Amino acid sequence: AQSVTQPDIHITVSEGASLELRCNYSYGATPYLFWYVQSPGQGLQLLLKYFSGDTLVQGIKGFEAEFKRSQSSFNLRKPSVHWSDAAEYFCAVGGTGNQFYFGTGTSLTVIP
């Protein structure tokens, strides 16, 4: 069955520190992988996506993610977190069909 797991419900980091948000997926076919960010009361903004090719993908706002097929993971990273990065982060997997599968989200708090 297709699913996405984000093991960390909530993460707190200090401003300027590095960040890694974990995402594991289960998908029967070649996955298309996405990371979205959601600020309170807002819709989802695409941070980055992986379809094929280089397994390290760069996104907006200084984020990057690495696709590791052997680990079924697509972890999101940022070398230096800014206070404005505080938000909810969702990992999603999809394919050539319609269905997107979202993880339960990771809430990021940034402390000064």
Added chain:
Amino acid sequence: GAVVSQHPSWVICKSGTSVKIECRSLDFQATTMFWYRQFPKQSLMLMATSNEGSKATYEQGVEKDKFLINHASLTLSTLTVTSAHPEDSSFYICSARTLAPYEQYFGPGTRLTVT
């Protein structure tokens, strides 16, 4: 590019009334649109998938007679919550996609409160 709008951004209605939410793709034609529901502090739950000119496909457990979806054109889909009840209060998000590259573009969401 790839902007999706929703209207209204928030709405308050009385129990028993109906409310319509519009989802528009502003700068592209969306072959498929999706409606999600999100409860506080939770992930998005897919409610239904709609393709232009055909009936929507509802996910298991979603009442199709309560949540009416119409995809009248390649740029507009509407969700009508009929006979709304307080438990229908939620954040509703639509998304739209083209045939490729298989990514979805999300609207800003609509906060529905039923009193």
